[in-house]
Amino acid sequence: MGGPMYFEERAADYGAARPPYPPELWARLRTLGRLRPGGAALDLGAGSGQATGPLLDAGLHVTAVEPGPTLARLLQHAYPQADVRVTRAEDMALASAAFDLVVAATSIHWMDLEVVLPKVHDALAPGGRFVVWRHVFGDPEAAETPFRSRVAQIVRARETAPRPDAWAEDRDATIRMLTASGLFAVEDVSTFRWSLELDGPGIGLLFRTFSDWSDSEVQQAVDAVAELGGSVTEHYSSWMVVLAPLRRGPCLPTSLGQPANRPVTTVSRRAHAAWKRVGDLVRRRTGSWTSPVAASGGECSQ
Numbered sequence: 001m002g003g004p005m006y007f008e009e010r011a012a013d014y015g016a017a018r019p020p021y022p023p024e025l026w027a028r029l030r031t032l033g034r035l036r037p038g039g040a041a042l043d044l045g046a047g048s049g050q051a052t053g054p055l056l057d058a059g060l061h062v063t064a065v066e067p068g069p070t071l072a073r074l075l076q077h078a079y080p081q082a083d084v085r086v087t088r089a090e091d092m093a094l095a096s097a098a099f100d101l102v103v104a105a106t107s108i109h110w111m112d113l114e115v116v117l118p119k120v121h122d123a124l125a126p127g128g129r130f131v132v133w134r135h136v137f138g139d140p141e142a143a144e145t146p147f148r149s150r151v152a153q154i155v156r157a158r159e160t161a162p163r164p165d166a167w168a169e170d171r172d173a174t175i176r177m178l179t180a181s182g183l184f185a186v187e188d189v190s191t192f193r194w195s196l197e198l199d200g201p202g203i204g205l206l207f208r209t210f211s212d213w214s215d216s217e218v219q220q221a222v223d224a225v226a227e228l229g230g231s232v233t234e235h236y237s238s239w240m241v242v243l244a245p246l247r248r249g250p251c252l253p254t255s256l257g258q259p260a261n262r263p264v265t266t267v268s269r270r271a272h273a274a275w276k277r278v279g280d281l282v283r284r285r286t287g288s289w290t291s292p293v294a295a296s297g298g299e300c301s302q
Contacts, residue, residue: 013205013208013209014047014048014071014209015047015048015049015050015074015078016205017202017205017206017208017209018047018048018050018135018206018209019135019196019206019236020050020054021050021051021054021105021133021135021238022192022194022238024192025133025190025192025238025240026054026058028188028190028192028240029131029240030058032188032242034101034129034131034242035055035058035059035060035101036059036060036100037058037059037060038059038060038061039059039060039061039100039101040060040061040063040098040099040100040101040125041055041060041061041062041063041099041100041101041102041103042062042063042065042094042098042099042101042102042103042120042123043055043062043063043064043065043082043103043105044065044089044102044103044104044107044108044111044116044120045065045066045067045089045104045105045106045107045108045110045111046064046065046066046071046075046082046084046105046107047066047071047075047105047106047107048071048074048075048078049064049075049078049079049082050105050106051103051105052064052075052079052082053078053079055101055103056079056081056082060100060101061083062079062081062082062083063082063083063085063099064079064082064083064084064085065085065087065088065089065092066084066085066086067086067087067088068086069086072084072085072086088111089104089111089116089119090111090112090115090116090119092119094119094120094122094123095123096122096123097122097123097124097125097126097128098123098125099123099124099125099128100124100125100127100128100129101128101129101131102120102123102124102128102129102130102131103130103131103132103133104130104131104132104133105132105133105134106133106134106135107134108132108134108168108174108178109134109168109174113177113178113181114181117178117181117183117184118181118183121183121184121245124245128245129187129242129243129244129245130184130242130243130245131240131241131242131243132174132178132240132241132243133238133239133240133241134168134169134174134238134239135236135237135238136169136236136237136238136239137169137206137210137234137236138151138234138235138236139193139235139236139237140237141193141237142193142235142237143235145232145233145234145235146228146232147224147225147228147232147234148235150220150221150224150228151221151224154217154220154221158217171189171191171239171241174241175189175241178241178243179243182246183245183246184243184244184245184246185243185244185246186241186242186243186244187242187243187244188240188241188242189239189240189241189242190239190240191237191238191239191240192237192238192239192240193235193236193237194235194236194237194238195233195234195235195236196233196234196236197231197232197233197234198225198231198232198234199225199230199231200222200223200225200226200230200231201222203221203222203225203232204218204219204221204222207221207222
């Protein structure tokens, strides 16, 4: 178990084991006008290129940041047209207003947000957006399957402390962390649900890429698949948050749990601080919504 460099030891397996992001996610980005051919995109924590490849296919010029040398080599080999930088997002020097799109795909939880968010804010060109998304392995909204019950048993039996980034799969917790600085406002939130059938070796390959799973725990999961008939259907989800940079003060919902179509207002910094203490910025568990910030042309984005 370990941090982001854990994936260096499993670099060859990572690309083969991790499922791609669903087509609906990329369709949503097109609908929002974020996949503009000729634009400049920055992929933070690019890994083996699950986001880099589709961004290139959409016609964007992609700078891919990956701290693991082995993963970065595989990434460059797979996508020679990408500008691959072997460094941490925290350490990379970014030119001001250089990117139309910055993405962090299942990687933001590894980053120091106090360092990265100001960098991203400064690196976005006028009208640019920061988009964060991730897979959730084990859809919390799906009915629990026998295999998921076994996975829960394995996790409950752990003697180690919970991961410090246990919040990472929680969309709303991530939103709170991404907006707490007042540098960004939520413009769009989407959730996509999908399923994948896996046999024992497939479960083993995938679960070995999870940094909080030990080899013995992975073997228990593989054994569970065999006991359950040799294959299982895994229900997963992927959520995505589009963030607009704030340049004239924070734009936030006016009350907790507001409907998706309620007006967004500009509030004082005192109100912003109070809001942060209250907590939940967004209480939506499914579907997509676009805030009036986007509909009005980005009151807070320029």
